[in-house]
Amino acid sequence: xxxxxxxxxxxxxxxxxxxxxxxxxxxxxxxxxxxxxxxxxxxxxxxxxxxxxxxxxxxxxxxxxxxxxxxxxxxxxxxxxxxxxxxxxxxxxxxxxxxxxxxxxxxxxxxxxxxxxxxxxxxxxxxxxxxxxxxxxxxxxxxxxxxxxxxxxxxxxxxxxxxxxxxxxxxxxxxxxxxxxxxxxxxxxxxxxxxxxxxxxxxxxxxxxxxxxxxxxxxxxxxxxxxxxxxxxxxxxxxxxxxxxxxxxxxxxxxxxxxxxxxxxxxxxxxxxxxxxxxxxxxxxxxxxxxxxxxxxxxxxxxxxxxxxxxxxxxxxxxxxxxxxxxxxxxxxxxxxxxxxxxxxxxxxxxxxxxxxxxxxxxxxxxxxxxxxxxxxxxxxxxxxxxxxxxxxxxxxxxxxxxxxxxxxxxxxxxxxxxxxxxxxxxxx
Ligand SMILES: [Zn+2]
Numbered sequence: 001x002x003x004x005x006x007x008x009x010x011x012x013x014x015x016x017x018x019x020x021x022x023x024x025x026x027x028x029x030x031x032x033x034x035x036x037x038x039x040x041x042x043x044x045x046x047x048x049x050x051x052x053x054x055x056x057x058x059x060x061x062x063x064x065x066x067x068x069x070x071x072x073x074x075x076x077x078x079x080x081x082x083x084x085x086x087x088x089x090x091x092x093x094x095x096x097x098x099x100x101x102x103x104x105x106x107x108x109x110x111x112x113x114x115x116x117x118x119x120x121x122x123x124x125x126x127x128x129x130x131x132x133x134x135x136x137x138x139x140x141x142x143x144x145x146x147x148x149x150x151x152x153x154x155x156x157x158x159x160x161x162x163x164x165x166x167x168x169x170x171x172x173x174x175x176x177x178x179x180x181x182x183x184x185x186x187x188x189x190x191x192x193x194x195x196x197x198x199x200x201x202x203x204x205x206x207x208x209x210x211x212x213x214x215x216x217x218x219x220x221x222x223x224x225x226x227x228x229x230x231x232x233x234x235x236x237x238x239x240x241x242x243x244x245x246x247x248x249x250x251x252x253x254x255x256x257x258x259x260x261x262x263x264x265x266x267x268x269x270x271x272x273x274x275x276x277x278x279x280x281x282x283x284x285x286x287x288x289x290x291x292x293x294x295x296x297x298x299x300x301x302x303x304x305x306x307x308x309x310x311x312x313x314x315x316x317x318x319x320x321x322x323x324x325x326x327x328x329x330x331x332x333x334x335x336x337x338x339x340x341x342x343x344x345x346x347x348x349x350x351x352x353x354x355x356x357x358x359x360x361x362x363x364x365x366x367x368x369x370x371x372x373x374x375x376x377x378x379x380x381x382x383x384x385x386x387x388x389x390x391x392x393x394x395x396x397x398x399x400x401x402x403x404x405x406x407x408x409x410x411x412x413x414x415x416x417x418x419x420x421x422x423x424x425x426x427x428x429x
Contacts, residue, residue: 027283027422030414033275034406036065040252040274041265041406048266048299049193049256051091055230055299058252062233062297065278070285071235074294074316081232083310087303088114088194092221094259096203098213106191106262106402108209111220112173113194115201118180119219122151126212129158140171142178151216153182157207176202180218184210190400191255191264193303197224232307233297234316237284244291245317246425247385249308249327249376250277251301255400267409268332268396270301275411276328279418291323291428298376301329308376312383319380323428324349325387326421327377333394334363334413338420341389342381343368349386349424356423362416367393392417 039045039061046054063079073079090111096103103109132138154172159165175181176198186207201220233252239245250273254266265271277295284293294316300306312319343350343366350368357366372378377387394412398404 026415026419027279028415029279029282029418030411032282033272033279033411033414036275036278037267037271037406037409037411040271041267043263047256047263048252048254049264049302050087050089050225050228050230051257054256055253059231059233059297059299062252062274062278063235066233066235066281066295069278069281071237071281071295074234074236079233079235081234081311081314082229083231083300083307084227084229085300085303085306086195086224086226087228088197089223089225089256090115090221090258091223092260093219094221094261095217095219097217098209098211099215101211101213103205103209105259106264109203109205110189110191111258112176112183112202112204113192114176114196114198115194115220115222116176116197116199117221118200119221120149121215121217122149122180124153124213124216125150126153126155128155132156140175142174151180151182151218153184153216155184155210155212157184157186172202173198176200180220182216188401191258192400193255195303197222230299230307232299232311234294234311235281236292236294237281237289239289239292241291243317243321245294245322246289246291246428247294247296247322247325247380248277248280249296249298249325249380250274251299251307251329251376252297253299253301253303253307255302262402264400264402265405267406268330268398268404269400270329270331271406272331272392272409272411273328276331276414276418276421280421283418283422289425296376301376305373305376305378309379312379319383319385322380322385324425325377325380325385326425327375327380327387327389328391329375329389330391331414331417332392332409332411333396334392334417335394337363337365337367337393338390338417339367339369339393341369341372341374341391342377342387344370345381346386346388349388352427353420353424356427357420360419360423362420363413365393366420390417390421
């Protein structure tokens with residue numbers, strides 16, 4: 001860069017703003033959080049699921065980061081808590097074509113997570129509102145008979161009644177035991193993790209891509225892992241009161257890969273929550289906490305809260321010594337504020353959080369919700385440990401799809417939410 005004194009002025013101005021905003025008592029970590037997001041969501045980690053051991057490699061990254069920060073082991077000489085569970089995966093190349101039109105996984109279609117294996121060219125048997133009620137009398141019973149090498153397409157995009165759709169989807173799920181199956185849909189496609197496997201695959205297909213073909217070709221192979229070894233990552237920062245605990249939790253797993261070409265980055269869900277926990281760990285190493293502060297990075301959340309359930313059943317300390325659990329899941333953009341699950345269960349604590357936010361003017365809204373079994377706080381709550389689950393409300397709505405990327409996740413109000421959490425934890429007696 002050429003020497004130029006005029007460049008200095010904006011630099012000084014920038015420094016002034018930095019100093020000024022620090023004086024505002026916000027622990028500014030957004031840049032660090034962004035780096036964590038970029039790393040965890042990169043293809044290297046394969047969507048932090050159970051193909052190519054993406055989860056295990058993400059766990060190892062978190063451990064090295066925690067060690068760099070200066071967090072300590074809580075287990076016996078290790079931050080790893082291994083456990084085993086069963087999971088259905090799609091590690092192989094997948095292919096799906098309507099006649100000669102090859103479709104794009106993730107964008108045009110997703111697989112039902114309990115999909116089995118099928119390959120070849122199949123004659124289409126379409127069920128729709130016209131023939132389903134007139135020809136089949138609104139009922140189907142499946143059997144092998146003369147339907148070999150057929151694929152059943154459920155094309156009911158005209159049906160809006162929720163109960164009717166549910167019944168129809170039930171038939172589609174049953175169909176997976178006998179035939180490759182297609183479910184044509186106009187609603188958002190939301191991928192997830194399956195714990196069981198059916199005989200054949202089900203493809204959830206975007207109605208915009210469906211062209212009523214005569215033939216469908218596909219190659220879809222699942223791999224069922226009956227003893228998959230995953231691990232939770234548990235670290236701590238000793239407090240002045242060593243044997244009382246404040247526990248932060250966030251799941252680091254996501255949906256992994258769906259075939260060799262598609263992975264789900266899971267930035268908002270929940271690399272953002274992991275970034276929050278790492279950033280809090282940084283804060284508490286610099287500002288020693290009152291109570292021993294524990295950071296639990298769980299896997300298996302998307303497979304049904306498996307990792308957190310394991311930890312609650314195999315905790316490293318007595319759960320009645322836990323003052324409070326804060327689970328962070330989805331922290332990608334809090335421009336509209338946060339929702340606090342269990343806010344109406346622990347009313348006094350919730351009110352305290354609202355008071356802090358009002359006084360400090362961190363975020364637009366702190367909203368309460370009742371109990372919900374929708375993230376890793378759940379089994380702590382069931383065990384009688386007071387817990388909040390906090391998620392952000394704002395401009396990011398990508399969820400369980402290929403669009404939940406680091407670049408689509410702005411981390412609005414990340415520092416403010418973090419400061420609110422720090423202030424709130426400081427009031428715990
Ligand atoms: Zn999540």
